[in-house]
Amino acid sequence: KNIIALMAKHITTTANTEVWVVVPSSSQLTDMTSRFNTNGVNMAKVRTFTLPLNSIWARDYGPRFIHEGGCRVIVDSTYYSTRPSDDAIPSGLASQLKMTYYATDLYHSGGNYHMGEPDTGYATRLAVNDNPSKTEAQIKDIFRAYYGLFTQLWNQFPFSVDGTGHVDMWFIPVGPKSVIISDWPNNAGSTQDVICDATAADMISRGWTVTRVPAFLVGGVHYTYTNATLCNNIALVPSYTNATVSPSNATALAAWQAACPGKTIIQVPNENIIGASGAMHCIMMQVPTSTGGEN
Numbered sequence: 001k002n003i004i005a006l007m008a009k010h011i012t013t014t015a016n017t018e019v020w021v022v023v024p025s026s027s028q029l030t031d032m033t034s035r036f037n038t039n040g041v042n043m044a045k046v047r048t049f050t051l052p053l054n055s056i057w058a059r060d061y062g063p064r065f066i067h068e069g070g071c072r073v074i075v076d077s078t079y080y081s082t083r084p085s086d087d088a089i090p091s092g093l094a095s096q097l098k099m100t101y102y103a104t105d106l107y108h109s110g111g112n113y114h115m116g117e118p119d120t121g122y123a124t125r126l127a128v129n130d131n132p133s134k135t136e137a138q139i140k141d142i143f144r145a146y147y148g149l150f151t152q153l154w155n156q157f158p159f160s161v162d163g164t165g166h167v168d169m170w171f172i173p174v175g176p177k178s179v180i181i182s183d184w185p186n187n188a189g190s191t192q193d194v195i196c197d198a199t200a201a202d203m204i205s206r207g208w209t210v211t212r213v214p215a216f217l218v219g220g221v222h223y224t225y226t227n228a229t230l231c232n233n234i235a236l237v238p239s240y241t242n243a244t245v246s247p248s249n250a251t252a253l254a255a256w257q258a259a260c261p262g263k264t265i266i267q268v269p270n271e272n273i274i275g276a277s278g279a280m281h282c283i284m285m286q287v288p289t290s291t292g293g294e295n
Contacts, residue, residue: 001031004056005039006268007229007236007280012042014264015232019046020287022089024053051092052085059168059282060109063090066147070293073100075146077108104146106139107131111166111282113143113151116173121149124156126165154199157192162222163277170196170215172226172281174235174259177208180226182215186244192217211259214248225252227270227279231286235263238270238279 008019019041023029029048036043055061061083063074074097076090094101107130114122121143128136136153143151156165170182170192181200184193192215200210213225223245229236237256239249249267256265270279 001035001056002039003268003270003273003280004283005032005035005041007284008036008041008046009039010234010236010266010268011229011231012045013040014266015234017045017232018287020049021046022049022051022053022058022093024051024085026050049093049096051089051096053089054083054086056283057086057109057111057278058089058285059111059278061086061089062110062285063093064110064113064147064285065287067288067291067293068100070291071100072288072290073102076101076103077106077110079109102146104142106134106142109164109166110285111164111168111278114167114171114173115147115149116179117176119149121147121151122167122171122173123151123153124165124167125153126156127153129156129165155195157195157222161190161192161217168227168281169222169224169277170226171199172228172230174211174230178211178259179203179208180211180213180255180259182224182226183212184216185214186216209259211255213252213255216242216245216248218242218244221275222277223274224279225256227281228256229280229284230263233263235260235265236268236280237265238274239267240274241269241271 011017011019023032061079062076065072066075074090074094079087091101108127112123112126116122127139131139140151162169173179182196184190187193203210216223223240225238235256240246253267273279
């Protein structure tokens with residue numbers, strides 16, 4: 001929760017935009033307010049919604065916002081059956097926000113999808129494995145119908161390396177035809193290294209600019225610098241205190257600065273969350289600005 005508060009500070013100040021927060025109770029609202037005030041959040045830019053929650057993994061259960069006719073609308077997919085309150089968040093927010101709501105019939109977690117440019121989305125084949133009744137082509141057709149994007153599917157990491165199988169743990173688009181992909185200096189030739197190298201080579205062959213950042217597997221924990229938050233003029237990038245990983249904080253910062261020259265790169269301590277198989281990208285979802293349609 002303190003990581004969320006630090007994110008909210010930079011988003012409401014440097015990025016000068018709103019943070020929307022879902023809290024499950026009045027006591028959690030009080031706790032959130034205290035943490036936000038302590039960390040210097042501009043509370044005038046904070047909007048809260050009270051809905052039941054099972055977890056903090058907002059990237060996975062959504063909602064996913066898209067534009068339709070210039071209006072923001074919500075697209076949803078099925079999340080873990082063991083987290084029913086999380087699965088209901090997109091429809092609950094759609095009701096409170098008075099936004100159109102669309103439900104797909106995909107079993108899908110948002111951390112396994114990046115909306116890139118131009119007109120392409122990226123996921124791993126976890127999307128195929130999670131939907132055995134559908135072909136890969138049918139899954140791509142659903143993403144095309146609801147997101148308006150053609151989807152590129154990459155191979156996923158072994159679960160022994162990354163317990164999520166999600167693309168956001170090692171790959172992130174950061175601008176038109178620019179992407180950051182993990183590299184594995186301590187695991188050269190490993191399955192995850194081969195996947196990342198092959199993806200980087202493929203993107204380069206398509207004319208993309210590819211920046212590499214180190215990644216590590218330490219004590220069963222996948223340390224990544226790609227699980228980051230982009231918001232307006234800032235990029236919030238993880239830093240770590242683990243002795244094996246922390247020397248690469250400066251390397252990752254320099255790589256992000258080179259890949260995103262128009263953004264302020266801010267490192268946020270993520271040691272306290274990465275052991276749960278996620279970082280900042282996993283606990284937030286961007287809300288696009290309105291493009292002026294009549295709601």
